[in-house]
Amino acid sequence: MTPTPQDPATPLDDRRRFLARAGALIGASTLSASTLSAATPDEQRAGGRAAAGDPLVHAADAWMNALPSGHRMVWDAFTTPGAVNAGRFCSNWIASNGSGYDLKPTQLGAIIVLRSLATVTAFTDAMWAKYPLLGQQLRSTDPTTSKPYTINPFMHPERGDTPAQGISWAPLIAQGVHFAVCAGTTAGLVQAIAASQSLSADEVHADLVANQVGNAHQMATGIVALGRAQEKGFTYGGGG
Numbered sequence: 001m002t003p004t005p006q007d008p009a010t011p012l013d014d015r016r017r018f019l020a021r022a023g024a025l026i027g028a029s030t031l032s033a034s035t036l037s038a039a040t041p042d043e044q045r046a047g048g049r050a051a052a053g054d055p056l057v058h059a060a061d062a063w064m065n066a067l068p069s070g071h072r073m074v075w076d077a078f079t080t081p082g083a084v085n086a087g088r089f090c091s092n093w094i095a096s097n098g099s100g101y102d103l104k105p106t107q108l109g110a111i112i113v114l115r116s117l118a119t120v121t122a123f124t125d126a127m128w129a130k131y132p133l134l135g136q137q138l139r140s141t142d143p144t145t146s147k148p149y150t151i152n153p154f155m156h157p158e159r160g161d162t163p164a165q166g167i168s169w170a171p172l173i174a175q176g177v178h179f180a181v182c183a184g185t186t187a188g189l190v191q192a193i194a195a196s197q198s199l200s201a202d203e204v205h206a207d208l209v210a211n212q213v214g215n216a217h218q219m220a221t222g223i224v225a226l227g228r229a230q231e232k233g234f235t236y237g238g239g240g
Contacts, residue, residue: 067109078116082240087167115182115222180225
C-alpha cells in the first residue's frame with residue numbers, strides 16, 4: 001500500500017508555530033520580571049544595591065548613613081590651609097543653620113574629609129609627640145620651641161599662632177561633625193615613621209588608627225570617601 005503523502009506545511013502553519021514559541025518566551029520573561037519586582041528591599045540589598053539604580057551599599061560606609069539627614073554637607077581638605085577652610089566653613093554652616101533656621105547640630109550631618117597633606121591633623125597630640133614625622137609634615141616650626149610641632153595644632157584653639165589659625169576640631173566634634181580619614185595616606189605615613197624610628201609598621205599602624213581624633217573613620221582613600229558622601233546626599237562644600 002502506497003503511503004499517503006503528508007500535506008505540505010503552509011505559511012499559515014509556520015506563522016502559528018512562530019507565535020506559539022514567541023508567546024512562551026514572553027510568558028517566561030514576564031514571570032522573571034514579576035518575580036524580580038516582587039523582591040523585598042532586604043532581598044534587593046542582598047545583591048549589593050539598596051534598590052535598582054542606586055549606588056552599591058558597603059558596610060565600611062555605614063557610619064555615613066547614621067548621620068543626621070535634616071541637611072548634609074561634606075568638606076574636602078587635602079592641604080593644611082584647606083583644613084583651616086574646611087573647619088571654618090563647617091563651623092559657619094552649623095552656626096548659620098542655627099541662627100537662620102533655628103536648627104540644632106543634632107539635625108545636621110557634617111563630614112570633613114582629611115586626605116593627602118591634611119591627613120596628619122586626624123591624629124591626637126599623643127601621636128604627634130610620639131612620632132615626630134607627623135609634625136614635620138607641616139613644614140613649619142612651633143614659635144614657642146622653634147622646632148617642628150609635637151602637638152596637633154587643630155586640637156588647640158587657644159593657639160592662634162599655629163597653622164590652624166585658631167580653628168579646632170574639638171568644638172566641631174562636640175557638635176557631631178565626623179571625619180573621613182584617608183587610609184592610603186595613613187599607610188604612607190606608617191611606612192615613613194616605621195623606617196625613621198626603626199619600628200614595626202604593623203604596630204605603628206595600629207597605634208595611629210587607635211589614636212585618631214573623635215568621630216574619625218579610616219576610609220580606603222579620601223577621594224573615595226568624598227564620592228561616597230555625595231552619593232548619600234552630602235552636598236560638596238569645598239576646602240582645599
